[in-house]
Amino acid sequence: MAATTSVTLPESVLAQYARFSLYNSPYPAHDAGCAIDLYPEPPCDGRTTIAPSPVSGTVRETRTVRAPQQPYAVEHDHLILIDCEGPDDCAGLTARLLHVDPTVAAGDRVDRGDSLGELVRAGFFAPWVDNHLHVGFRSPEQNPYRASGSLPLELGVDPQPLDWDGTGTVVATGDTDAILDAPAHPNPGAEFAGVHADSGEPNSSSRSSSERHSDGGGVLDGGLPHYDGGGLLASSGAGPAAAELVSLNGDRLGVRSGDDGRSIAWDDVTVTANGEPITGLSLFCARDSDFGVKLICPERAFEIGDAVQVRVRPER
The missing domain is CATH 2.70.70.10 (Glucose Permease (Domain IIA))
Known part of the structure; x- marks a missing residue:
C-alpha cells in the first residue's frame, strides 16, 4: 500500500x-x-x-x-x-x-x-x-x-470567502479580546466561511468583488501577526498557482511560503484599531451565526457598541 x-x-x-x-x-x-x-x-x-x-x-x-x-x-x-x-x-x-x-x-x-x-x-x-x-x-x-x-x-469543504472592509461594531468583549459583527455570515449553519484575502497585490481593494474572488485568493486563517504565520485556505479553483503576495483591503500581509501553496509568512506588520495598535486579529473558518472578526487586544479595552476601523500597517 x-x-x-x-x-x-x-x-x-x-x-x-x-x-x-x-x-x-x-x-x-x-x-x-x-x-x-x-x-x-x-x-x-x-x-x-x-x-x-x-x-x-x-x-x-x-x-x-x-x-x-x-x-x-x-x-x-x-x-x-x-x-x-x-x-x-x-x-x-x-x-x-x-x-x-x-x-x-x-x-x-x-x-x-x-x-x-x-x-x-x-x-x-x-x-x-x-x-x-x-x-x-x-x-x-x-x-x-x-x-x-x-x-x-x-x-473536504470550500470555505466561503467573505469580503470585509475592515470595519465593524463590537458585539462582545473579554479580558483580552473583542468580537466584531462583521463580516456577517451569509448562510449560517449550512457552510463554513472566513475573511477573504482581497488580492495577491497590495493597494487593490478598489477592484470589484467578482474580480477579487477570481484572483485565486482564499480564506485567511491564523493569528495576524501575533503568531509567526498563517494560511490561505483555497476556495474552489484556487491553489498553489495563485498570487504569491497576500493582502487585505490593500494592506499587504505577507507572502506564501513553503511548498504547500497555502502557508503564509506574515510581514513585519502592526494591526491597528481606530488608529491605535493592538496585538492582532484571530482569523478562522466558522459556520455559526455569531461569526465575526476577533480583535486580540489585551492592551486596551473596547465597549459593546464601539465602531471600529481595522488596518494593517508595515512596521517603521
Missing part, C-alpha cells in the same frame, strides 16, 4: 463543529497545516462543552501530560490516541487528540460524534483562545507521542 502523504477531512467530519482553524496557533504542530483545532458548539446552558470524536475507531491509549502553568488554566492536559477505521482517509492511521479530559479508555470503541470527554482549558492556550480539540494524524510507522510530525491536512 502506498504511503499516506496527506489526510482529507470530509464535510461530514467538519460539520460536527462550529469553527475550525489549521493555522491559528503558535505551536510547530500546526506548521504547514499539519494539525487542526476543532471548536464544538457550546451547549445552551453555557457549561463545559463535550468533545465529539472526529473519527471512528478504537482507543489505543490515554495519558495525562503536564501543561504550562497559567492562572486561567488547569495544570494538566490529556492525550488520546485512536486507531482509526474507515471509510475516510484516516482509515489505518492514528488520530492524536489533545485538550480533552477523557471519559474513554484503552480498548474502547468509539464512533464519530461520540463524546470523548469534556474539553479542558489547558496552559497551552493563550487567554483569548476558546476551548477546542487539537487533532492530528500519524501513519503506523510514525511516533504518535511527539508533538510535531503529523500528516498534512486537506479540507
Whole structure:
C-alpha cells in the first residue's frame, strides 16, 4: 500500500463543529497545516462543552501530560490516541487528540460524534483562545507521542470567502479580546466561511468583488501577526498557482511560503484599531451565526457598541 502523504477531512467530519482553524496557533504542530483545532458548539446552558470524536475507531491509549502553568488554566492536559477505521482517509492511521479530559479508555470503541470527554482549558492556550480539540494524524510507522510530525491536512469543504472592509461594531468583549459583527455570515449553519484575502497585490481593494474572488485568493486563517504565520485556505479553483503576495483591503500581509501553496509568512506588520495598535486579529473558518472578526487586544479595552476601523500597517 502506498504511503499516506496527506489526510482529507470530509464535510461530514467538519460539520460536527462550529469553527475550525489549521493555522491559528503558535505551536510547530500546526506548521504547514499539519494539525487542526476543532471548536464544538457550546451547549445552551453555557457549561463545559463535550468533545465529539472526529473519527471512528478504537482507543489505543490515554495519558495525562503536564501543561504550562497559567492562572486561567488547569495544570494538566490529556492525550488520546485512536486507531482509526474507515471509510475516510484516516482509515489505518492514528488520530492524536489533545485538550480533552477523557471519559474513554484503552480498548474502547468509539464512533464519530461520540463524546470523548469534556474539553479542558489547558496552559497551552493563550487567554483569548476558546476551548477546542487539537487533532492530528500519524501513519503506523510514525511516533504518535511527539508533538510535531503529523500528516498534512486537506479540507473536504470550500470555505466561503467573505469580503470585509475592515470595519465593524463590537458585539462582545473579554479580558483580552473583542468580537466584531462583521463580516456577517451569509448562510449560517449550512457552510463554513472566513475573511477573504482581497488580492495577491497590495493597494487593490478598489477592484470589484467578482474580480477579487477570481484572483485565486482564499480564506485567511491564523493569528495576524501575533503568531509567526498563517494560511490561505483555497476556495474552489484556487491553489498553489495563485498570487504569491497576500493582502487585505490593500494592506499587504505577507507572502506564501513553503511548498504547500497555502502557508503564509506574515510581514513585519502592526494591526491597528481606530488608529491605535493592538496585538492582532484571530482569523478562522466558522459556520455559526455569531461569526465575526476577533480583535486580540489585551492592551486596551473596547465597549459593546464601539465602531471600529481595522488596518494593517508595515512596521517603521
